[in-house]
Structure formats: structure tokens, C-alpha cells
Amino acid sequence: MFAETSTTAVVTAVAAFMAGFSGVAVFVRAAFVVEPLAAYGVPRAWWNGLGAAKLAGAVGLLVGFFVPVIGILAALGLILYFAGAVITVLRARAYGHVAFPLVYMAPAAAVLVLA
Numbered sequence: 001m002f003a004e005t006s007t008t009a010v011v012t013a014v015a016a017f018m019a020g021f022s023g024v025a026v027f028v029r030a031a032f033v034v035e036p037l038a039a040y041g042v043p044r045a046w047w048n049g050l051g052a053a054k055l056a057g058a059v060g061l062l063v064g065f066f067v068p069v070i071g072i073l074a075a076l077g078l079i080l081y082f083a084g085a086v087i088t089v090l091r092a093r094a095y096g097h098v099a100f101p102l103v104y105m106a107p108a109a110a111v112l113v114l115a
Helices: 002-027 031-039 044-063 068-091 099-114
Strands: none
Touching (some): 002 044, 002 099, 068 099
């Protein structure tokens, strides 16, 4: 039981860190995030909202340690967010970039599986 709980906690922490990191990267206009957003045709007016959504997901995952249903909803929200990112990348025909949102989606999906 302890190993299962520990694994879930680590995966949740990793997912929260990755989503939070990605959200902050949007707000500080890190080139590795905003240049692709511009290339994919994502309107600049959406960028802060997208960053806030990722940060909210990260916070929700952490709150899930105390209120599990919030963590589950946060994981679902992040999965949907990054699924939208995959669709955006595919619509932009940037096929070589599809792996990036999938890498961020994977720990959120793992949280959901382990919940």
C-alpha cells in the first residue's frame, strides 16, 4: 500500500511541476513556448488564458492530495488541455512537434490511472 501511495504522490508531483513549468513559461514568454504558439496560429490574446489553465491544473493536482476529487478533475482538465494542444499542432501540420504536448499529457494521464 505504501509503495502505491508513494508512486501516486511522485507522479502527481511530476505532473504538477510539468504543468506549472509550462504555464509559467507562457507568462514569462519563454521563446521555446511562445514561438511555436505563434507559428501554430494561436492568437496572442489567448496566451495568458492558456498559461492560467496550465497553472490551475498544476494547483488542482496539488490540492488533490487533500481533496482527491479536485486532483482527478485537474488531471482530466490537463488531459483535455493537452489533447487540444495535440490537435492544434496537427492542424498546423507541425507533425514533428506532436510529441511535446504528449509528453506533458502523459503524467496527467498517469495520475488519472493511478487515482
